[in-house]
Amino acid sequence: MTARILPRPGEVALPFPRMRVRWYGIAVGAVLAALTVLAVAVELSVGEYPIPLGKSFEILVGGGDYVERLVVDSRMTRALVALGAGVALGAGGALTQTTAKNPLASPDVIGISMGASAAAVFVVVMMPNAAGAWGVPIAAMVGGILTAAIVIVLVSGNGIDTMRIVLVGVAVNALAAAAVSFLLVSVDLQAASDGVEWLAGSVTNRTWTHVWPLWITIAVCAVAVAISSFDLRVIRLSDASARGLGAPVTVLTVVYWVIAVLLVSAAVAAAGPIAFIALAGPQIARLLFRSPTPPLIGSALTGAVLLLGADLVGRTALSDLPVGVITGVLGAPFFLALLVIANRKATV
Template identity: 45%
Template sequence: MVAITLALLLAAFLLLCINIGRGEYSIPIPTVVEVLFGGGEKVERFIVMDLRLPRGLTALLTGLALGMAGAITQSILRNPLASPDILGITAGASAAAVTLIVVGGGGSFVGLLAVLGIPIAALLGGILTAVAIYLLAWRGGVQGYRVVLIGIGANAMLIALIQWLLISADINDVSRAQVWLNGSLNGSDWEQVWPVAIGVAVVGTAAVISSFTLGALQLGDDTARALGVRLQTGQGALLLAAVALAAIATAAVGPIGFVALAAPQVAMRLLRTPGPPLIASALTGAVLVLGSDIIGRTVLPVELPVGIVTSALGGPFLIYLLIRNNRKVTA
């Protein structure tokens, strides 16, 4: 397990270097590594540190956040389909951001969001959506199956709201919103990196510290209680961490589909663990986002936002999970 986790860490660093090195001015990987550790020529340092590293780090941090958020939700709800994008949390963040883009400063509340900016609007939208889903799913406790069903319904309604906003908005605002909704890393800079880095570091560290509680919750409610875990408190705190991580990622670059769904399942199969491993899931998410950004930016004939690439790769994986779960039920 440790060897595979280290291999994922190395793969994430290698993809980061490849992402930084690819472009109109190509830089070899050894030179990228040299620059990252303080060496290199002046022009190479400018290209790496000022132009390309912020985008690469944003992709890395976004992938870490989504992978960890997916691992937490799937572990607590004990359902491989329970990820922030399926449950409507990402759609809630997107709806708040699109509302801010297309409505602008009209009204006191929206005007306040306009001052705070799209990232804060998306963060608030994701958290409020998660709270609403949690309250609707509460029946003396929270059951994974009920949360998934309510989340799918909330996701559908929020997507309908987003489409209505786009249809009724000014064409210029629609263009801005569509760029953001595709999950684009274009224009990433250091001002964008630092809030994501701080958020992922704080919330991710808290989640890792709570890994014992997460492991106990994977074993079932009765077993978790027997191990001394306060069930509702533990579930609520970890779900809040997952929501915060997903909302931070969405606020930074827009919705990036299927990473939170696929990363924990891929990590679980790589490490052959009974449940999604937290750190390995985060690293797998980073690998998926970095790899998708490289594909969308340099491999394809036309540059595509990273969200389109992850959705194209994640769609077939979702179908595979649905077929696999259906076979388990029928068996």
């Protein structure tokens, strides 16, 4: 029999199993959603042909002249890829960090992103004719799933230790990075250039063939999470405590990891490997929402705001620098800070 989780003071119970929403969380989520919409509008406004911000909103609802609509349409794919990649990375990072019970267990730290990148680079440089609308996304998903499976198998002996997940993941990440380097030095200069450009992590020159696979994957994963509708805070407990509350721990862990891998792989396929978002987004959301674990929707919104903001900085202040470079620079000190915090907790 499954235990019923009653709403706490300041929370409202939704008509779904085990779902609760705090009024404070609703307010923070609304602010993040507003920032996301504003960032998308700014994405559509800035460029070689600037458009007033108010005009961007008008064009989105069918206004504006032909030239303005054409300009906004050409920028729409970039904005949608940035938005979708931020949502996918933020949500994927929240799922892996929550199920692993470790803030360092981010997809870009434990090798999932690099594994997906290795498979995608293989298709880009070795099978360019197959790198169509679905070739790279499918390859990235296969690579991400295989990498996650390897990590889980290597850490599953005698129980899963959360720090061992990070250590094994870092090693697997290094192996995947070595595989990428080997692929790049094994092909001709043009193919290697295409691979390096993709590895930089960018939302520039994206088309609808990048948008549709990403958003279809997000929609499928959102439905899967809604159907499961389990409280992720139960998974944060020890396995014995979670099972005592009626949660199928093993099944939930596998389901959430598969969903996380699909989300991250879709983001990697659309925008390349973008660091920092999956690592920092969930932790920032956890602080904003005052939650013991990263909130899923909050992490998705935070990831979207971070990625859109980083892309805007790259476009306006740094001569269209790839967003992956900016997030990588920001992610390094954040990762070091998390390591220091984890080390202090381990020594207490």
